[in-house]
Amino acid sequence: xKNLINTTTDQIIRDLGIIDHAGDYAGRxxxxxxxxxxxxxxxxxxxxxxxxxxxYKDIDHVYAVFAEDALTCSNANAMYxxxxxxxxxxxxxxxxxxxxx
Numbered sequence: 001x002k003n004l005i006n007t008t009t010d011q012i013i014r015d016l017g018i019i020d021h022a023g024d025y026a027g028r029x030x031x032x033x034x035x036x037x038x039x040x041x042x043x044x045x046x047x048x049x050x051x052x053x054x055x056y057k058d059i060d061h062v063y064a065v066f067a068e069d070a071l072t073c074s075n076a077n078a079m080y081x082x083x084x085x086x087x088x089x090x091x092x093x094x095x096x097x098x099x100x101x
Contacts, residue, residue, distance in 0.1 A: 001064075002082040004040045009067050009076040016063065016080070019055040020098070022091040029054035029091045033064040036087055037079065054083070054091040062095065064088075 007015060023029050033052040037043060043066070052066040064083050069076035085092040 001036065001040070001084065001087055004037070004079055004081045006077070006079050009069065009071050009073055009078050012065070012067070012071065012078050012080065016055075016061070017057055019057050019063065019065075022054040022056055022062065022095050022098070024094065024098075027051065027053055028094070029088065032088050032091065033066065036064040036083060037066050037081060040081060041079070054088055056095050059092070059095055059099065062092065 005015070021028065030052050033054045034043065037052065049069045050067070051070075052064065054062065055065050056062040062083050062085075063080045064087075065078070065080045067076055067078040071078070083091075
């Protein structure tokens, strides 16, 4: 994993561009993303409207993402970290499937 980036939901799209969820549905890798981020920062349990997921731009740009509200909302606290295949092999397998189909 690379460095944790603290940001907002507005800024995350500017930082990463268009990203998609790694799974076959949004939230498929919610617990995996939360666990990866929890290794870097002590996070409490989920509360209403918070979410996390593994998301990607392409196979070389895969992120564990957390936000206190939807990415479409304005200025909610968010964070992300770029991950490697060894961090969540199943997510990378799913991304490769998505990219090839």
